[in-house]
Amino acid sequence: MNIEELKKLAKLIRYYSLISTSKAGSGHPTSSFSATELMTGLMFGGIFRYDLEDPELANNDRLIFSKGHASPLFYSLYGAAGKISETELKTLRKFGSMLEGHPTPAFPYTEVATGSLGQGLSVGVGMALNAKYLDKLPYKTYVLLGDSEMAEGSQWESIQIAAHYKLNNLIGIIDVNRLGQTGETMYGHDLKAYESRISSFEWQTYTINGHSFEEILEAYKQAQNAKKPVMIIAKTLKGKGASFLEDKNGWHGKTLDKKLEEKLLDELGKVDKSITGKISAPENKQPRKMGIEKPQEPVYEPGQRVATRKAYGQSLVWMADEYPEVVALDAEVSNSTYSELLKKAKPERFFEMFIAEQNMVGTALGLARRGKIPFVSTFAAFLSRAYDQIRMSQYSGDFANIKFAGSHTGVSIGQDGPSQMALADIALFRALIGSTVLYPADAVATKRLVKAATDKKGIVYLRLTRKDTPVIYKDDEPFPLGGSKTLKESSNDEITIVAAGVTLYEALAAHKTLEEEGVSTRIIDLYSIKPIDEKTLLKAAQETREIITVEDHYKTGGLGEAVMRALADEKVPVHSLAVGKMPRSGTPDELMDYEEISRNAIVRLVKKITS
């Protein structure tokens, strides 16, 4: 569309942003106004290629509103494109509306939920990686960024990785409107500050007037043939279009009352509601098909000593042949997590994300949103570095089809000390809506659960162990999600011991000692912590006097509290053995004894209860 038409559309879009937020009584009109030309030019200026009838089309360009609080603008763009009515726009932020306060997939044109700042660019990295290295499609990925959010370190992770992977199909647009929530940003309207910093990372930069369609369209055109990732740094005014709000502090996240709304409507003048924004059609190319080889399932012998992290790597290679969508990301510890096995077997399916976990998780979400099944691995302790990204990904629902593999869990990692020990990871992943939390004890359980994780849509967490553990299950043993394994059971069990992973071996050893002393205990391997096998736990609660849980994890939010919750309606006492003292360096056995999660601690507690 020509510039005159774009100006008409921009006026219509400002009008929609205004009336929807005024009606809602909350939201961010001024942050929407500043980026109106930038987004109008992109979508309707012949740049963006997208089939509005088929949002999931593989050839569509992608647009992510990293500054999710500009959702009124986001929705208004689709209003101008004729996909949402004015009446619908007026449901903004209402209960039940698809137009939530910050974009979520409730609205069909949302790529991923945003609203926690500094996350959109990493999602864009994932989509651009997919286009360039996996699907090999010409689509481009655009990310609208706020200037305030450039303070977030995650942005600079993405900037580094995008340059490393030469993602010349990724285009960021910074809406430099100078003002954050409370005042001026670090760099205000100093576009050169952004330009020098971002170009030092080997990005192509363009500085423009973000309200000039001529400059906007020229920058987008140049960006089409870039040799590097592109950042368009646009000087804008917050509240642009409302002379009484423009560039004024104190208007972040504030809507206009009736009087001011009318004042602005006056200022906007006649709005042409008959115009409809046209978006260019995407190309129609086929995504590259992955070559498939015959999957080789790893096989384990009873008694064989294999760390579950190693079985994870072996299973990942198996899955990659079975599922062409499977890819792996790792934060520079692939020789510890054994994702290096996939890197060696299929280098084109492995992406080194370096020590930048936040971007890694965002990238995984971008890959997942483009149909891949990313396995994300690092030391589980360092997944906490990306917890805000993990938290946000849950709000993309099933689109967040990400599998997290955390190695080096618990004090049983030993000498490296607490900084490397994951001790709250079960709590972190259990907390997510719709998540699955799995904790295999041996290599057989691991391979079955890696397969189950691949098949299960959504966020799945696999808790892995550093040290070797003996194979205790038959190679064909099934491990359904939500199940458990009762390994020791008799009609005269007094106490039930619920364990998982590394503590299962402690429970089994305690069982043996206690049996020799005439005390019968039931042993349950709770490999599926979420969903949890309530049925088996209830049976144990009814058939034995008391329950003991044992976990190499902090007391809070882990296996113990999961069992307490499952049995909260029952009148059975639950005793939890878990990490409670300040962890430190030592051998695994010393530390498990010290934290009272060892076989000795279990035996002591059982004797105390039964004596």
Added chain:
Amino acid sequence: MNIEELKKLAKLIRYYSLISTSKAGSGHPTSSFSATELMTGLMFGGIFRYDLEDPELANNDRLIFSKGHASPLFYSLYGAAGKISETELKTLRKFGSMLEGHPTPAFPYTEVATGSLGQGLSVGVGMALNAKYLDKLPYKTYVLLGDSEMAEGSQWESIQIAAHYKLNNLIGIIDVNRLGQTGETMYGHDLKAYESRISSFEWQTYTINGHSFEEILEAYKQAQNAKKPVMIIAKTLKGKGASFLEDKNGWHGKTLDKKLEEKLLDELGKVDKSITGKISAPENKQPRKMGIEKPQEPVYEPGQRVATRKAYGQSLVWMADEYPEVVALDAEVSNSTYSELLKKAKPERFFEMFIAEQNMVGTALGLARRGKIPFVSTFAAFLSRAYDQIRMSQYSGDFANIKFAGSHTGVSIGQDGPSQMALADIALFRALIGSTVLYPADAVATKRLVKAATDKKGIVYLRLTRKDTPVIYKDDEPFPLGGSKTLKESSNDEITIVAAGVTLYEALAAHKTLEEEGVSTRIIDLYSIKPIDEKTLLKAAQETREIITVEDHYKTGGLGEAVMRALADEKVPVHSLAVGKMPRSGTPDELMDYEEISRNAIVRLVKKITS
């Protein structure tokens, strides 16, 4: 000491790094070798000013090993200074040794626990801020950084903020040894890549040969009079000093076996153990004293409607007068968290940290380590962005005397939607060793708990509410840590309802409705979630049939599971009402009804149980 002596010391330090790791059988000798000259030159070349007899002296220069895995080098420096014997060095990584795998305060010269990469620079920012703006002392803060960890976004947050605050007393040293754990870093030995990026953020940079004492000392000398923060970018060889390991991949985190150890001992040649490193004396200046004004305690009237976040801001101003150590940091939302009240009252005690939560938390740790009491505020959801930093801070024990204030908790924030709602924050803070978790319902409780938090050493989390709530407590009501308030109680209570914060009002309303229908309920305000008031909960468990918990938080790891744990030994059913459905936009009341944590949901559940 002169260069010949420094060379002798470097040899001795390499020797110590070698024999301690060989004895331990794990650890990072090659990462220690690469930085040996950099650290030897700093400590013993007349640069570093420190009183080894008084590590806590306010005038001491500060040294943080951000690359905490180089702990063998860290400990060996103090060996060379005569503060640890060779015998002690050989206890590295053993259970009970003060020489843990990664530095912790068990070793008296450790500033803060490190080992999760990319965190030391932000701690340094806190210490440098303290020197420049609070204590006004001339000490300098040095941070040893690995090249791999420069991929972490947190580094670039610190780099931005340090330049913003013109911290020319902060000196970073990047040990560019080219190799990460699995292979080459993003930039390898390209020092210019680091230089152009870091200098673009307005830092002074020096690129040097990191094994040349001449170049090292010259850079440190120049850094003393810098006008900006300084980064020394040093080209080094991983494994330097061991010809057969130098610059070789595959040696990260690997120790030398007996044969290789002997080979290296041969290559090192005669080690002079008689030499002792001398460190220059620090200055002896007095920290600036804060002017104290008469503290003005805020006063609240029963029935007055005040959001607890606002009462937090008011109490913060009160505390700042009572405690000269109190300072506040906020991530660009101080008008939402009301920390702006302190910013207005005492601008010199408030530090704007922009939208960069990871650096904010590290900076707080640095300030706390220098004797301040930092209050860190933002939307509670965004504290999750810094969870790895929060996690690590617990391992600095009481040194992590940080108060976290999280506003906008739960679905009751309303229209902004899930991205802005903290729903796992209680779980995150409960998980930390030694933490305190507080959740005031009204303004009176808030001010008492802000005071209690200030007095309590260590990590304290205050959960704050966005919306106004009526004052229900008398202005002089005490709120001891570990306590609770039983607001409704009678001898014929059938059910106990345990609530906190915003759900307390729902519980009180439900109580009234149920009372009118002849059902008597006990209402407990569990304002102290950790430590928890077991005594009152046990009493309720014994005196009423069942317990209901109600919380505006996810089901996992929160108030409900805290109560389940407290009552796990009891034969009383605990029913938990908590957020379990995908949250969305809506009014607070709509959302609390939708998630079944409202007065209506409580009444329904009580009737179900009692019918």
